[in-house]
Amino acid sequence: MIDGRHDCLVGIDGGAGGRTGRRSTGGQADARPARGLQGSVVNETAELAIVGAGPAGMSAAVAAREHGIDTLVLDEQTAPGGQIYRNVETVTAGRPNTARVLGEDYVAGAAIVRAFRECGARYSPRTSVWEVSTVARRADEAAPLELGILQGGVARLVRAHCVIVAAGARERAAPVPGALLPGVMGVGGAQSLLKSSGLVPDAPAVIAGSGPLVYLVACQLARAGAPVRAVLLTMSPGRFRRAAGALPQALAMPGELRKGLGWRRALAGRGVKVMHASDLAIIGDERVEAVRFFHRGRERSMDASLVLLHEGVIPNAHLTLAAQLDHVRDERQHGFRPAVDEWGETSERGLLAAGDCAHVLGAQAAVDSGRLAALEAAYRLGRIDSRRRDALAKPHRASLERRRRFQEFLDFAFEPGAAVLRPSDPAVTVCRCEEVTIAEIESVIARGCPGPDQAKAFTRCGMGPCQGRMCATVVSGIFAGRRGAGTGADAGIGTRTGAGVDVDTVGHYRIRPPVKPITVGELAALEGAGPAREMVRAPGHPRAGRRLV
Amino acid sequence: MFRRLPDPAAIVTFDFEGATFDACEGDSVAAALLANGVLAFRTTPVSGTPRGPWCLIGECHECLVEIDGEPNRQACMIEVRADMRVRRQHGARMVAGWREE
Numbered sequence: 001m002i003d004g005r006h007d008c009l010v011g012i013d014g015g016a017g018g019r020t021g022r023r024s025t026g027g028q029a030d031a032r033p034a035r036g037l038q039g040s041v042v043n044e045t046a047e048l049a050i051v052g053a054g055p056a057g058m059s060a061a062v063a064a065r066e067h068g069i070d071t072l073v074l075d076e077q078t079a080p081g082g083q084i085y086r087n088v089e090t091v092t093a094g095r096p097n098t099a100r101v102l103g104e105d106y107v108a109g110a111a112i113v114r115a116f117r118e119c120g121a122r123y124s125p126r127t128s129v130w131e132v133s134t135v136a137r138r139a140d141e142a143a144p145l146e147l148g149i150l151q152g153g154v155a156r157l158v159r160a161h162c163v164i165v166a167a168g169a170r171e172r173a174a175p176v177p178g179a180l181l182p183g184v185m186g187v188g189g190a191q192s193l194l195k196s197s198g199l200v201p202d203a204p205a206v207i208a209g210s211g212p213l214v215y216l217v218a219c220q221l222a223r224a225g226a227p228v229r230a231v232l233l234t235m236s237p238g239r240f241r242r243a244a245g246a247l248p249q250a251l252a253m254p255g256e257l258r259k260g261l262g263w264r265r266a267l268a269g270r271g272v273k274v275m276h277a278s279d280l281a282i283i284g285d286e287r288v289e290a291v292r293f294f295h296r297g298r299e300r301s302m303d304a305s306l307v308l309l310h311e312g313v314i315p316n317a318h319l320t321l322a323a324q325l326d327h328v329r330d331e332r333q334h335g336f337r338p339a340v341d342e343w344g345e346t347s348e349r350g351l352l353a354a355g356d357c358a359h360v361l362g363a364q365a366a367v368d369s370g371r372l373a374a375l376e377a378a379y380r381l382g383r384i385d386s387r388r389r390d391a392l393a394k395p396h397r398a399s400l401e402r403r404r405r406f407q408e409f410l411d412f413a414f415e416p417g418a419a420v421l422r423p424s425d426p427a428v429t430v431c432r433c434e435e436v437t438i439a440e441i442e443s444v445i446a447r448g449c450p451g452p453d454q455a456k457a458f459t460r461c462g463m464g465p466c467q468g469r470m471c472a473t474v475v476s477g478i479f480a481g482r483r484g485a486g487t488g489a490d491a492g493i494g495t496r497t498g499a500g501v502d503v504d505t506v507g508h509y510r511i512r513p514p515v516k517p518i519t520v521g522e523l524a525a526l527e528g529a530g531p532a533r534e535m536v537r538a539p540g541h542p543r544a545g546r547r548l549v
Numbered sequence: 550m551f552r553r554l555p556d557p558a559a560i561v562t563f564d565f566e567g568a569t570f571d572a573c574e575g576d577s578v579a580a581a582l583l584a585n586g587v588l589a590f591r592t593t594p595v596s597g598t599p600r601g602p603w604c605l606i607g608e609c610h611e612c613l614v615e616i617d618g619e620p621n622r623q624a625c626m627i628e629v630r631a632d633m634r635v636r637r638q639h640g641a642r643m644v645a646g647w648r649e650e
Contacts, residue, residue, distance in 0.1 A: 076607060078575075078628060083606055090575060095556035170608045182588035182601035183550075189605035192625075193551065197573060197580040202552035224554060286599055287588055305550060316608075432603075432611060435595040465610035465621070470603075517623065 045143050046072035046122070048377050049160035051129045051319065054082020055109070055363045056355025056370035057166035058116035061123075063374035067383040071121040072158065074149055076128050076516075080116050082168055083188065084363045085109030086195040098198040101224040106195070112367070127151040130514030132163060132323045134348055145351055148526075150518050155526045162350045162377040165320055165338075166370060169313040169356035172335070172416065173470045174209060175423040175430055175438070178282025179309060187217045187310035200224040201306050206291050208232035208280055209310035211414045215263035217308070222270045229302055231267065232277035232293060234311070236417055243413035252405035278419070282307050311416045314473060315357045320346060321511035329504050332411035333360055334421055335473060336508045342397075343376035344369055350380060365403040368396040422481035423474065430478070431471040433464020441475060445482050452476050452509050465517070468509045479506040551583050563633040572629045579605060579612045579624035582635070590614050590624060594641040613638050 048064050050057045053075035064071045073080075081088045085106065091098045092110040099107055116123075131148035143159040150156075171186040178184065187207060193199040204227050207218050218231045233240075243250070250257045267274055277293035283301070284290070292301045314335030321327060326339040326347035337358055344352040354373040355366035372393055379389040423430070426439035436459045444458040452475045455461055461475055462468030468475075480503040514523070558573035565582065572581035579602045582590065589599035590612050602612035605625045612624040617634050620642030624635075 076626065087575070095554070095558075097554040097556045101554065170606065171604060180598070180600060182590075182599050185601070185603050185605065189603060192605040193580055193583065194554075197576045197584065198554040198556050198558075199551040199580060199584055200554060201550070203550050432600075432609065435593060465613065466608065469608045517621070 043156035044072065044158045046070050046158065046160045047381055048072070048162045048164065048374070049074065049145070049147055049158055050121075050164045050166060051075075051132070051147070052082065052166035052168060052355070052357075053077065053080040053116070053123065053125075054084060054166060054168050054355060054366065055112060056168075056357075056366035056373075057082070057164070058112055059367040059370035060164045060166060060354055060374040060377075061121040062115050062119045063371040064377060065119040065121055067374075067378040067381075069374075069378060069381055069383060071119075072124065072160070073116075073121050074124045074127045074129050074147070074158070076126070078125055080113045080123065080125075081109055083192065085113060086192060088195075089113055091195065095198060098194065101200070101220050102195065103220065109363075124149075124151060128516040128518075129319060130155075130516040130518050132165065132319055132351065133513070134323070134351070145348075148514065150516065150522060153522060155518060155522045157526065162352065162380055164344070164370070164373045164377065165346075165351070165353045165357060166355045166366070166373075167316040167319055167357040169360050170316050170469065171309075172311045172314050172420070173430075173474055174309040174311045174420060175425075175428050175474050176208075176280050176282060176309065177425060177428055178284060178288070180429055180432060181282055181284045181288050182286070183284070183288030183305060184282055184307045184309060187213055187308045188313070190306075190308045191217045191220065194220065194224070201226040201228070203227065203305035204229050204303060205306040205308060206230055206232060206302060206304040207308045207310075208234060208277065208291065208293075209308075209312075210235040210416055211310055211312045212260060212263075212410060213313075214310050215260065215267065217310075218272060218274075219263045219266050222267060222272050228272050229304060230273040230275060232275060232280065232291070234277060234280060234417060234420070235414055237276045239415070240413050243409060246409040246412045249405045249412075250409040252402045252409075256406055257409075278417075280419075311420045312414060313356065313360050315360060317357060318467065318469060318511050318515040320353060320357070321508065322513045322515050323348065323351070325351070327508065330359070332408070332415070334416060334477075334503075335360070342372075343393075344373040345376060350377075352376060361400070361403050361407050365400055365407075368400045368403070371396050372400075421473075422477045424481075430474045431459075431461035431464065431468075433466050433470075434460040434462075436461040436471075438478060441478050442482060445479060451506055452479055453507070455479075456509060462509045467511065467515060472509050476503050476506050476508055479503075550586055550588060553584060561629060561631045563629055563631065563635060565635045566637065576629045577605075577625050578614065578616065578622075578627050578629050578633070578635055581629040582614075582624065589637070591638040592640055597640060613642070615642070 047070040050060050050073045053073050061071050061073050088109045128150045129147050133146045143161050145160050145163045147158040171188045206229050221228050277295055280293045282291055288307050290301050290303050315337040320338040327336050328339045329336050338346045338353045340353050340358050344354045352373040354369040375389045375393055378384045428438050429435055440459050444455050449455050456463050560571050561574055562569050570585045588601045590601050592599055600611045603609040607626045613621050614624045615636040615638050616622040
């Protein structure tokens with residue numbers, strides 16, 4: 001039970017001694033113990049708890065504080081900003097070269113962070129949220145939602161009247177041959193290194209994929225003098241030209257459109273090759289050595305030490321999926337997201353989602369949707385009436401609507417191709433953690449496996465440490481593409497239409513809490529955890545007698 | 550493989566498999582290793598092949614290393630500290646304390 005194959009959601013406690021100071025302890029929010037259900041101790045309560053301190057979470061907090069709401073913000077990072085404004089305080093305060101390379105849109109995030117710092121919300125950095133649950137609803141009407149959090153190695157429970165999940169987005173996996181080699185990383189990952197540590201590639205790098213971030217990061221790295229050998233565009237050739245048909249949508253935000261066209265010009269001006277590529281493969285033994293691809297029907301290859309991939313971003317929905325809220329699949333963005341109303345409220349009362357985790361629309365829209373969610377929370381908490389709420393919402397609705405229209409253009413222009421959504425190379429590994437190939441997924445489909453959740457049991461796909469974050473959309477896509485030809489109840493659907501069943505029908509892995517790494521010891525030390533805690537206290541156990549909460 | 554833009558930053562040193570590495574204050578362990586030319590952070594439990602960080606935001610779990618004797622730590626989510634001892638994680642992580650029972 002201790003080999004890595006069984007390395008499930010929960011890590012086993014790491015060691016008997018030397019744990020003290022092992023994790024950076026963030027400033028802990030003031031704990032206000034209150035006795036809750038079943039004798040368990042809730043370590044903290046808040047009127048509004050916000051998960052994530054990116055643009056959506058920060059703006060929601062600022063808006064909530066404007067209405068006097070007792071607000072607690074929980075975030076994994078060491079400083080506010082989310083991924084888009086990661087480390088922006090440090091960079092703007094004393095890293096002029098990094099600020100210059102990242103550009104003014106990034107630097108502008110410092111103002112949002114400042115407003116958040118000054119808003120009076122309780123802010124808990126270095127804190128992961130491993131569960132949001134509604135178990136408390138029946139008993140505690142004042143604070144019916146419960147969050148499981150981990151902070152400095154201590155697991156605690158937070159109870160709140162309203163919760164806004166603003167967990168952002170993550171890069172979609174690119175199921176490319178060779179993508180598992182050291183030296184291959186996400187374009188967003190490389191940008192994250194630039195923001196946090198001022199690191200830029202110093203060896204031949206190839207950027208490949210689709211989406212605005214490809215152009216933006218290519219420009220930033222070129223500006224920093226990094227040896228970017230080429231930008232390979234993986235969307236189907238002509239797609240961008242055909243996107244001219246979506247020009248009315250593009251003109252919803254002419255400034256954004258100009259910015260995008262400016263990136264293309266800037267790359268040309270710096271002599272960075274931008275070319276269409278299909279059938280991309282990354283070559284190397286122990287690390288990246290080259291990329292191979294087809295361009296205009298001819299096979300090409302290019303030496304590279306780093307390959308940065310990007311196929312758009314998808315909502316970070318693990319927390320809401322684990323809470324078993326209703327989710328929908330976005331047909332344009334090919335990702336699953338929680339179903340929300342016009343305020344961001346999910347299928348669970350008082351539980352809202354804002355920013356990219358509810359719909360990938362970028363930072364400005366995240367500010368708007370964060371504020372809308374906070375207005376709804378203020379209404380629910382009796383701070384404002386519905387008329388005032390609606391009046392305050394107006395400018396944010398208008399701004400969101402413009403962005404939604406512009407996003408339609410982006411989604412069309414940069415839609416990932418079939419090679420990404422329904423990859424067919426049998427040798428490609430889809431599940432990085434458990435090393436499950438497309439051939440293995442196809443084999444269980446052929447034997448009648450009805451869906452991704454069942455494929456977990458057959459192959460262990462999606463059951464490693466990342467909990468399916470990297471493979472879920474790909475595995476669902478493979479099922480959608482192939483299941484029609486299988487022997488299950490749906491046999492024939494795909495053969496008739498030639499397209500298989502749709503991904504909506506296939507669904508997503510069932511995600512279960514805890515959705516962030518937490519050790520058994522940490523969980524068991526949670527007050528009120530019952531028998532599990534006794535287990536940890538058994539004589540001889542490394543944690544015996546230790547009390548964490 | 551990576552170089553650092555010439556901005557001022559305080560230096561901290563840490564131990565990687567017996568070697569002393571420089572890092573900048575505020576670096577994640579992952580950034581610090583990449584800045585020192587380390588691309589492969591672990592070998593996988595299933596096939597033993599080398600892997601390095603992919604997402605650098607705590608999602609992919611490809612950057613798992615051993616920090617101060619504790620396995621399965623996400624290098625991209627943990628700030629490097631002076632005198633930290635970091636090792637690659639080879640195959641399945643061991644459970645410290647297991648043999649005591």
